[in-house]
Amino acid sequence: MPATPHVEKHFTAAATVRDVVIGMSDGLTVPFALTAGLSGAVGSTAVIVTAGFAEMAAGAIAMGLGGYLAGRTDVEHFEAERARETQETQRVPDLEREEVATVFRSYGLNPAEAAPVIAAITADRERWVDFMMRFELGLERPEPARARTSALTIALSYVAGGLIPLSPYLVMPNIQAALLASVGVTMIALFVFGYVKGTFTGLRPLRSAVQTVLIGGVAAAVAFAIARLIG
Amino acid sequence: MPATPHVEKHFTAAATVRDVVIGMSDGLTVPFALTAGLSGAVGSTAVIVTAGFAEMAAGAIAMGLGGYLAGRTDVEHFEAERARETQETQRVPDLEREEVATVFRSYGLNPAEAAPVIAAITADRERWVDFMMRFELGLERPEPARARTSALTIALSYVAGGLIPLSPYLVMPNIQAALLASVGVTMIALFVFGYVKGTFTGLRPLRSAVQTVLIGGVAAAVAFAIARLIG
Numbered sequence: 001m002p003a004t005p006h007v008e009k010h011f012t013a014a015a016t017v018r019d020v021v022i023g024m025s026d027g028l029t030v031p032f033a034l035t036a037g038l039s040g041a042v043g044s045t046a047v048i049v050t051a052g053f054a055e056m057a058a059g060a061i062a063m064g065l066g067g068y069l070a071g072r073t074d075v076e077h078f079e080a081e082r083a084r085e086t087q088e089t090q091r092v093p094d095l096e097r098e099e100v101a102t103v104f105r106s107y108g109l110n111p112a113e114a115a116p117v118i119a120a121i122t123a124d125r126e127r128w129v130d131f132m133m134r135f136e137l138g139l140e141r142p143e144p145a146r147a148r149t150s151a152l153t154i155a156l157s158y159v160a161g162g163l164i165p166l167s168p169y170l171v172m173p174n175i176q177a178a179l180l181a182s183v184g185v186t187m188i189a190l191f192v193f194g195y196v197k198g199t200f201t202g203l204r205p206l207r208s209a210v211q212t213v214l215i216g217g218v219a220a221a222v223a224f225a226i227a228r229l230i231g
Numbered sequence: 232m233p234a235t236p237h238v239e240k241h242f243t244a245a246a247t248v249r250d251v252v253i254g255m256s257d258g259l260t261v262p263f264a265l266t267a268g269l270s271g272a273v274g275s276t277a278v279i280v281t282a283g284f285a286e287m288a289a290g291a292i293a294m295g296l297g298g299y300l301a302g303r304t305d306v307e308h309f310e311a312e313r314a315r316e317t318q319e320t321q322r323v324p325d326l327e328r329e330e331v332a333t334v335f336r337s338y339g340l341n342p343a344e345a346a347p348v349i350a351a352i353t354a355d356r357e358r359w360v361d362f363m364m365r366f367e368l369g370l371e372r373p374e375p376a377r378a379r380t381s382a383l384t385i386a387l388s389y390v391a392g393g394l395i396p397l398s399p400y401l402v403m404p405n406i407q408a409a410l411l412a413s414v415g416v417t418m419i420a421l422f423v424f425g426y427v428k429g430t431f432t433g434l435r436p437l438r439s440a441v442q443t444v445l446i447g448g449v450a451a452a453v454a455f456a457i458a459r460l461i462g
Binding site for chain 1: 335
């Protein structure tokens with residue numbers, strides 16, 4: 001497959017960071033918003049802790065297994081498309097050769113310049129199909145082992161995130177005090193998480209930190225309002 | 232940009248399907264698992280409904296805004312990488328030209344065949360950078376308008392999913408009966424959703440349906456066990 005080791009490594013690191021970001025941003029936000037919402041509507045920290053941990057388990061499993069299946073689907077999708085492309089180079093080679101030519105025409109090559117390139121690429125079926133996968137479909141071969149790692153990373157990040165807003169309700173019997181402490185530690189955690197996320201993804205860290213705090217704040221405020229209205 | 236309209240259309244449809252899948256699979260699963268978990272631990276449907284709606288709001292906002300920011304990040308990441316590549320073709324043109332040559336060498340072209348292709352691609356800076364973006368970095372230009380559409384699609388799909396497991400608790404005063412009804416309608420919804428998802432993503436629909444039901448079932452069972460243990 002025509003990709004340098006440098007590129008592959010870049011993608012793997014990015015994928016892990018992405019999984020941590022996916023799991024932790026929801027893990028910090030949803031259990032926080034749910035428990036904050038409930039604290040305005042129910043009278044017992046026991047119910048809030050129960051709901052918070054039930055949500056954390058449900059969210060971690062749903063997102064983790066979801067990530068696992070998404071990873072498996074990527075692998076299967078790639079293999080299915082690759083098999084289809086391979087068949088097409090056998091069934092309608094002229095059409096597929098013309099698709100290679102179209103790519104090079106779009107880069108400004110004239111037919112005489114393009115001819116040897118097309119001949120070289122289509123001389124080897126593996127190479128030909130690799131080229132079509134990348135150029136026609138924009139698909140990279142996914143790593144088969146990623147699905148499992150991805151699932152675990154997402155689920156553990158969700159739990160790690162969720163424990164932060166829940167911890168005050170575990171140790172403080174007074175709901176009002178626990179809510180304030182939960183808001184405090186979660187806002188700090190969202191800020192730090194957003195800042196680090198920004199550094200990793202190449203955005204301005206401070207803007208990323210503020211955005212992350214805002215998402216958590218808006219989600220919690222709406223959950224609070226809705227719980228108050230219903231409860 | 233060297234991409235056929237056919238390819239662009241394929242990607243947009245896939246992105247919308249992906250957003251619905253992201254929102255609805257979590258929307259069907261997490262509120263279902265949370266309310267099922269709570270129904271084994273608390274004695275009032277009012278608390279379950281409050282927690283369910285607070286979770287639905289928190290989840291929809293967290294996922295929707297998260298999707299919005301992810302979309303914006305994709306656009307900014309692409310623009311930043313593109314600016315960097317453009318600079319590199321100006322600062323170290325020989326190195327960048329060599330990277331184009333490496334790509335064609337990996338497809339089996341000899342230097343004499345590759346020379347005119349490299350010359351044609353590097354003759355136009357836009358084309359050159361487009362080529363590097365796609366081949367060296369594997370990046371496609373994201374649609375700028377997608378972030379907002381993506382956010383709305385994810386959030387609404389989450390709410391649409393969440394209303395299904397919550398509805399029995401709204402109309403049935405008996406917790407045990409509401410739980411059974413919620414399990415019933417949600418399992419059916421997960422099955423249908425998984426089946427349709429499988430059809431869209433090109434997987435075997437029945438397998439997709441069973442997997443989706445299993446994720447919801449496992450998440451709900453663990454949430455139920457945890458809520459029972461704590462509550």
